[in-house]
Amino acid sequence: MNYYNVLFNIALSKSFTYKSTQNIEVGSRVLVDFNNRKKVGIVLEKTTQINIDDIKEIKEIISILDNKPVITEELIKTINFASYYYLSPRGLILRNALPSKAFSKEPINFEKNSIKKQINHQKFFNLNDEQKKIYESIDLKIFNVNLIFGVTGSGKTEIFLHLIRDVIEKGKNALVLVPEIVLTNQYKRVFEEKFLDTVGVYHSQLTPKQKFLEWLMFKKQEKRVLLGTRSAAFVDLSDTGLIVIDEENDDSYKQENTPSYNAKDLLIYRAKQLNIPVILSSATPTVETYYKASITKKFKLFKLNNRINNCELPVIEFSKPENTLLSIKSQEYIKKSIEEKQTCAILVNRRGFAHFLICGDCGYIFRCPNCNVSLVYHKKTKDLKCHFCESSFEIPKKCPNCSSYNIKDVGTGTQKMEEFLRENFGNINIARLDRDTASSKKNAYNIVSNLLDGKIDIIVGTSMISKGYDIEKINLVIISNIESIFALPDFRADEKCVSLIIQTAGRSGRKQKGNVIIESKLPSRLENFIINHDYEGFLKEEINLRKSLNYPPFSHLIRILSQNTNEKVAKQNIQLCFEILKNSGFSFLGPTKCPIDKIKNKYRYHIIIKTNDIFKTLHFITAELLDKNLNFDVDPISFF
DNA sequence: AGCACGCCGACT
DNA sequence: GTCGGCGTGCTC
Numbered sequence: 077m078n079y080y081n082v083l084f085n086i087a088l089s090k091s092f093t094y095k096s097t098q099n100i101e102v103g104s105r106v107l108v109d110f111n112n113r114k115k116v117g118i119v120l121e122k123t124t125q126i127n128i129d130d131i132k133e134i135k136e137i138i139s140i141l142d143n144k145p146v147i148t149e150e151l152i153k154t155i156n157f158a159s160y161y162y163l164s165p166r167g168l169i170l171r172n173a174l175p176s177k178a179f180s181k182e183p184i185n186f187e188k189n190s191i192k193k194q195i196n197h198q199k200f201f202n203l204n205d206e207q208k209k210i211y212e213s214i215d216l217k218i219f220n221v222n223l224i225f226g227v228t229g230s231g232k233t234e235i236f237l238h239l240i241r242d243v244i245e246k247g248k249n250a251l252v253l254v255p256e257i258v259l260t261n262q263y264k265r266v267f268e269e270k271f272l273d274t275v276g277v278y279h280s281q282l283t284p285k286q287k288f289l290e291w292l293m294f295k296k297q298e299k300r301v302l303l304g305t306r307s308a309a310f311v312d313l314s315d316t317g318l319i320v321i322d323e324e325n326d327d328s329y330k331q332e333n334t335p336s337y338n339a340k341d342l343l344i345y346r347a348k349q350l351n352i353p354v355i356l357s358s359a360t361p362t363v364e365t366y367y368k369a370s371i372t373k374k375f376k377l378f379k380l381n382n383r384i385n386n387c388e389l390p391v392i393e394f395s396k397p398e399n400t401l402l403s404i405k406s407q408e409y410i411k412k413s414i415e416e417k418q419t420c421a422i423l424v425n426r427r428g429f430a431h432f433l434i435c436g437d438c439g440y441i442f443r444c445p446n447c448n449v450s451l452v453y454h455k456k457t458k459d460l461k462c463h464f465c466e467s468s469f470e471i472p473k474k475c476p477n478c479s480s481y482n483i484k485d486v487g488t489g490t491q492k493m494e495e496f497l498r499e500n501f502g503n504i505n506i507a508r509l510d511r512d513t514a515s516s517k518k519n520a521y522n523i524v525s526n527l528l529d530g531k532i533d534i535i536v537g538t539s540m541i542s543k544g545y546d547i548e549k550i551n552l553v554i555i556s557n558i559e560s561i562f563a564l565p566d567f568r569a570d571e572k573c574v575s576l577i578i579q580t581a582g583r584s585g586r587k588q589k590g591n592v593i594i595e596s597k598l599p600s601r602l603e604n605f606i607i608n609h610d611y612e613g614f615l616k617e618e619i620n621l622r623k624s625l626n627y628p629p630f631s632h633l634i635r636i637l638s639q640n641t642n643e644k645v646a647k648q649n650i651q652l653c654f655e656i657l658k659n660s661g662f663s664f665l666g667p668t669k670c671p672i673d674k675i676k677n678k679y680r681y682h683i684i685i686k687t688n689d690i691f692k693t694l695h696f697i698t699a700e701l702l703d704k705n706l707n708f709d710v711d712p713i714s715f716f
Numbered sequence: 717a718g719c720a721c722g723c724c725g726a727c728t
Numbered sequence: 729g730t731c732g733g734c735g736t737g738c739t740c
Contacts, residue, residue: 082740086717092740111719111739131740167717
């Protein structure tokens with residue numbers, strides 16, 4: 077008789093021991109009786125150590141579902157590591173790692189047919205000298221991490237397209253991670269010119285069946301390039317020869333809620349196991365990545381200083397509006413852009429119409445009853461929306477506090493900007509790109525296609541517009557109310573602000589020299605770096621700041637969150653955590669109320685640990701603080 | 717995560 | 729007297 081440890085896709089780290097007369101390969105899907113119902117599990121390992129005292133009964137595996145294992149030993153190792161490092165149940169990591177259909181009982185045929193290969197060599201541009209040098213320097217044979225740090229429009233994509241071609245020629249696959257779902261579709265257009273029918277996409281907006289098919293086709297090498305968002309970090313990489321993480325600075329590679337994980341860090345971990353190269357690409361790399369590339373030399377650093385066609389970087393100016401939504405200067409520039417049939421991009425860092433509604437008489441602010449945040453006024457849908465719990469409320473006619481009818485809206489959202497532009501510039505084509513308009517697949521696709529075809533005069537949007545759309549006709553970029561980035565306490569606020577501005581500014585002037593107007597007042601040290609396009613200078617100074625404050629990359633943070641509908645319980649749980657940590661010798665902040673102290677009717681308290689020995693700290697937490705009604709966020713990027 | 721079990725409050 | 733709220737505990 078053989079004994080196997082089986083893992084289920086439930087919120088448990090524990091595996092369960094089953095027996096079988098058959099010899100089962102590690103990673104196979106099996107059907108077993110679990111708690112009196114049939115369930116699909118994954119064989120993690122063969123075992124001989126069984127403690128009969130702990131287990132009432134060892135049940136027999138009912139059947140082996142497929143002809144081959146569903147996951148490799150490397151992926152099992154990755155799941156174990158992710159669970160340990162991110163303090164999340166192994167079963168939940170497993171659930172994230174496979175398409176949901178893999179947990180249904182139907183057998184899967186993993187038998188490989190012939191490997192597809194389609195390359196249209198005519199569609200590759202010739203690399204310039206700067207690009208060529210990087211292309212030739214990147215070693216595809218072994219594990220190494222390469223940062224391509226290139227100004228926007230310098231042709232980073234073209235370099236990895238050439239490398240992907242080489243990888244495919246050698247019979248291997250390539251995985252390309254992008255930050256947003258809409259980008260997978262834009263990239264698909266570009267990639268399919270070169271790799272025709274062998275380009276797959278993988279993200280959470282696919283239907284369960286689509287997701288399963290894309291996952292399977294990549295595994296079987298019927299698709300050779302996979303464009304995915306962070307959930308693609310767990311796809312089968314047994315035949316993969318290159319991993320690209322585009323816009324590596326993007327926050328969306330980190331999943332905040334359980335199971336929390338950072339797709340970028342996990343893929344570097346996997347690449348090391350698999351001995352394959354990783355490319356990180358960005359115009360504004362994170363302080364952490366740049367530090368590893370320039371100081372500790374864990375990563376290789378490649379810089380692209382020139383834009384393709386030798387087009388100059390745009391002129392950046394600061395201009396604060398007086399009483400209007402946009403300064404007179406911006407309005408004049410917009411008029412000129414429309415006359416010249418160019419596209420103008422306007423970044424507004426908030427969706428909806430206004431930031432909030434306020435009573436003009438008593439100052440009452442309309443807040444979400446479930447979350448302690450102000451409600452955002454949406455004129456299009458005629459309601460007040462909470463951006464944290466997504467609930468919607470009717471617009472009150474009078475103030476609930478003083479019954480006044482004098483209700484005003486404060487702040488500018490994408491909708492208000494759109495309305496302002498329609499009123500001031502008449503009959504022009506304006507498109508809005510934010511989470512509200514991009515939520516339906518067709519809509520987002522139409523906006524992006526129209527943009528690429530140059531059919532739009534003005535595009536108004538949130539940071540979504542700054543993520544990698546190559547639109548030749550954009551010559552003017554206006555960045556409005558960026559100060560809100562500083563509203564929440566975050567040691568990365570400066571970095572987020574500068575990188576968002578540089579990224580957005582980079583949308584301008586791909587063909588001829590463009591203009592950028594920033595309608596905010598920023599600390600002068602930041603303004604200087606921005607005007608001079610000196611992101612590297614900013615990074616160097618920021619590294620010194622982080623060092624003096626012992627912040628990442630010089631330390632690791634772990635955020636411990638206590639959430640409960642009962643405020644007393646939330647407080648008790650974090651207090652208990654405090655008592656345990658008090659004598660641990662670790663340095664930490666708190667416990668305090670979170671900056672947003674109620675979300676979805678749950679009261680929130682947190683403690684933030686700062687540690688120079690992450691593994692020692694993880695070990696302590698695993699031993700002392702797990703299963704105490706706490707949430708953990710290792711290497712957090714947001715603190716609200 | 718499910719799902720059963722169990723112990724109190726508001727109805728026909 | 730019963731239905732059903734969701735707190736606790738277990739799954740090889």
